[in-house]
Amino acid sequence: MKIPLLLMLVAVTAALSVLLGRDVADLGALFGQGDAVEYWRYIIFELRLPRVLMAILIGAMLASSGLLFQSTLHNPLASPFTLGSSAGAALGAYIAFLVFGPGSQWLFIGFAFGLALLVSLPIYLLAARRRVPPEAVLLAGVAITFGTSAVISGLTYVASEKTIFAYARWSLGDLSVIGYDNILILLVPTLLPVIYGWLARHRLDAMAGGEELALARGVNIAAVRSGALLVVTIGVGASVALCGPIAFIGLIVPHVARAIYGGGHSRLTIAAPLLGAILLMLCDFAGRNILTVDIPIGVMTAALGTPAFIALLVTRLGRARG
Amino acid sequence: MGAGTNLVIYNLRVFGDGRKELLCADARFEPGQLHLVIGPNGAGKTSLLRGVMGVLPTSGEINIGNTAIHTLAPHRRRDFLAYQPQALPRVEAQTVEDFVLSARGARSPWIGGLSIRDRERAMHCLTRARAGQLAQRRMATLSGGELARVAxxxxxxLDTGWLILDEPVAACDVAAAREMYRLLSSLAHDDGLGVVVVEHDLGLARSWADTITLIALGHVAARGAPTDVFGSNAVEEAYGANLKTAELAPNSWAVVAVNQR
Known part of the structure; x- marks a missing residue:
C-alpha cells in the first residue's frame, strides 16, 4: 500500500466518523436553514469533529512512540506502557484527584504531565548511558510501571469512594472533548514523537541492525535513545493527562506497519502514525456505535487490540517458519 | 582522511563483562597495505576489532597519525575507521542501493537527510566493489558472494582511510573469496587505503597478506611478513596442531592441519 493511499484512507475514515453515528448526518440539511441545520452543525463541528481530530493526534502519537521505543530499544514488546511514561501520568492523575478532587483541569493536567516526566527520569538517565544495554532500559521501565501501580493501589486504600470512582472512569480513556482548546494544547506534544521519528529515520535504520552496527555507522546511540524517550514522555504525558491511558495502539501499530512496509524507517515513520490515526478513529467509532451506550476508548482498543495482536503474531510466526 | 598515516595500537587492553581482560595487544599497521589478523577461535581477534571500534571498553592507546582515537566516543571513530561486523543485518525487501545508502544515512544531517551526493557516492562504492550491476536487486535475493561485495x-x-573487516569472506565459496581478496588487495595497493582483515582461512591469509598479526590466548603471538610468521613455528603453537603449508601455484597457498593418528 502506497503512502498517499494511506493518507486518503485517513481522510475517508475521518469523514465517515464525522458523518456517521447513531444519527446519520443529512448533508442537505447542513447547507440549508433552520433548526435542523443548527443541530447538525453542533453535532458535527462541536462534538464529532474535535473527537475525531483528537483520535488522529493521539493515535498517530501512540503509534510513533511505540515505533521509536521498539526501534531504539531493539525490542518488539516495547511500548509507552512498558516504559513507565503512561504509569507516571496515571499516578499524577490519581494524586490530582486525591488532593484537588475532580474538576480542576489545569492542576490535573499539570500533575499527570509532571509525574510522567518525573517517573521517566531514572529511565531517561539510564538510557542516556551508552553502556547500558537496551534490555536493562526496558526492564527498568517495567519495574517502574509495577512500582507506580503499587503506589496507586496504596493510595486507593486511603482514597474516598468519589476519588476512586473518578480515577476509575478516567483510567478507561475518553476522547470526548468539547471544543478545540484541548486539541490546541495537544497539538505540539503529540506531533513531537511523529516529527522526531521522521528526522531520526536513518539513524533508526542503523540502530535496527543492533548496537555494533549502529556504532560502526556512527550513530550516537545514547543521544538518539534518550531523545526518543524525552519526546515520547512529553507526548504520552500530555495525552494521558487529557484523555486517560489508551493501551495497545503503541504496541500493535508498529508491527502492522512493519508487516505491510518492511523494516525501512523512511516509510515506517510515516506509515505508523497514519495507521495509528486510522486505528484509533475506528476504535472510537466502534465504541460510539456498537451499543446504545458509549464504550470507553481504552476498553475498545484493548478489546480489538488483543485478538489483532495475537492474529498478527500467529501469521508472522507462520511466515517466519514457512 | 586517515590515508597516508599509520594506525598504531599501543598497550591496548580490551575488557569484556565484569572487566575481564580479553586481549592485550601492540600493533602497527601501515596504509596502502593489506593486513591480516589470524588466530584460533576465541583467541581475541574480534575483541581486538571491537576494542578499536570502542564497542568494548579499553585502556591503552589507539592512534591514527596525530589523532588519539581512544579518546573519541565510539560513534565518532567512524570518521576514521570503517568497521564491518561479521554478520550485517539486512532488510530483506530493501534494494542494494538503499542498503549501501543507509550506511551514510546514520551520519546525515537531522534536517535534510541524504543528498544527491550521498547517492552518487553510494553508486560509486558499489561500482568500486564490483557490485554496480546489483544496485536494483533486493537484498533477499543475493548470493553469499554478492552479499559480501555489497557489504x-x-x-x-563511510569514506574513511581505514577499513576494519571481520571475516568478510565467511559466507563465500572459494572463487568468491578469491575475488573478494583481489578487491581488498586493490583497495590497499591502488587506492592507498589501510585494510585490516580478520581471516579464518590460513591459506587465504598466507596468499594475500602484506603483513600478518597472529593472536593467541589474548596476546599478539607474532607479527610481520607472511614468510616470517609462517616460517616460524608460532602459528603451529598457537593453533596446537601440525600444519602443512604448500604453495600450489604462484601466490596461492594452502594451509591444512595434518591428521595425526
Whole structure:
C-alpha cells in the first residue's frame, strides 16, 4: 500500500466518523436553514469533529512512540506502557484527584504531565548511558510501571469512594472533548514523537541492525535513545493527562506497519502514525456505535487490540517458519 | 582522511563483562597495505576489532597519525575507521542501493537527510566493489558472494582511510573469496587505503597478506611478513596442531592441519 493511499484512507475514515453515528448526518440539511441545520452543525463541528481530530493526534502519537521505543530499544514488546511514561501520568492523575478532587483541569493536567516526566527520569538517565544495554532500559521501565501501580493501589486504600470512582472512569480513556482548546494544547506534544521519528529515520535504520552496527555507522546511540524517550514522555504525558491511558495502539501499530512496509524507517515513520490515526478513529467509532451506550476508548482498543495482536503474531510466526 | 598515516595500537587492553581482560595487544599497521589478523577461535581477534571500534571498553592507546582515537566516543571513530561486523543485518525487501545508502544515512544531517551526493557516492562504492550491476536487486535475493561485495560497498561508503573487516569472506565459496581478496588487495595497493582483515582461512591469509598479526590466548603471538610468521613455528603453537603449508601455484597457498593418528 502506497503512502498517499494511506493518507486518503485517513481522510475517508475521518469523514465517515464525522458523518456517521447513531444519527446519520443529512448533508442537505447542513447547507440549508433552520433548526435542523443548527443541530447538525453542533453535532458535527462541536462534538464529532474535535473527537475525531483528537483520535488522529493521539493515535498517530501512540503509534510513533511505540515505533521509536521498539526501534531504539531493539525490542518488539516495547511500548509507552512498558516504559513507565503512561504509569507516571496515571499516578499524577490519581494524586490530582486525591488532593484537588475532580474538576480542576489545569492542576490535573499539570500533575499527570509532571509525574510522567518525573517517573521517566531514572529511565531517561539510564538510557542516556551508552553502556547500558537496551534490555536493562526496558526492564527498568517495567519495574517502574509495577512500582507506580503499587503506589496507586496504596493510595486507593486511603482514597474516598468519589476519588476512586473518578480515577476509575478516567483510567478507561475518553476522547470526548468539547471544543478545540484541548486539541490546541495537544497539538505540539503529540506531533513531537511523529516529527522526531521522521528526522531520526536513518539513524533508526542503523540502530535496527543492533548496537555494533549502529556504532560502526556512527550513530550516537545514547543521544538518539534518550531523545526518543524525552519526546515520547512529553507526548504520552500530555495525552494521558487529557484523555486517560489508551493501551495497545503503541504496541500493535508498529508491527502492522512493519508487516505491510518492511523494516525501512523512511516509510515506517510515516506509515505508523497514519495507521495509528486510522486505528484509533475506528476504535472510537466502534465504541460510539456498537451499543446504545458509549464504550470507553481504552476498553475498545484493548478489546480489538488483543485478538489483532495475537492474529498478527500467529501469521508472522507462520511466515517466519514457512 | 586517515590515508597516508599509520594506525598504531599501543598497550591496548580490551575488557569484556565484569572487566575481564580479553586481549592485550601492540600493533602497527601501515596504509596502502593489506593486513591480516589470524588466530584460533576465541583467541581475541574480534575483541581486538571491537576494542578499536570502542564497542568494548579499553585502556591503552589507539592512534591514527596525530589523532588519539581512544579518546573519541565510539560513534565518532567512524570518521576514521570503517568497521564491518561479521554478520550485517539486512532488510530483506530493501534494494542494494538503499542498503549501501543507509550506511551514510546514520551520519546525515537531522534536517535534510541524504543528498544527491550521498547517492552518487553510494553508486560509486558499489561500482568500486564490483557490485554496480546489483544496485536494483533486493537484498533477499543475493548470493553469499554478492552479499559480501555489497557489504564491502556499504563499508566503503563511510569514506574513511581505514577499513576494519571481520571475516568478510565467511559466507563465500572459494572463487568468491578469491575475488573478494583481489578487491581488498586493490583497495590497499591502488587506492592507498589501510585494510585490516580478520581471516579464518590460513591459506587465504598466507596468499594475500602484506603483513600478518597472529593472536593467541589474548596476546599478539607474532607479527610481520607472511614468510616470517609462517616460517616460524608460532602459528603451529598457537593453533596446537601440525600444519602443512604448500604453495600450489604462484601466490596461492594452502594451509591444512595434518591428521595425526
Amino acid at each position: 564491502l560497498a556499504s563499508t566503503l561508503a
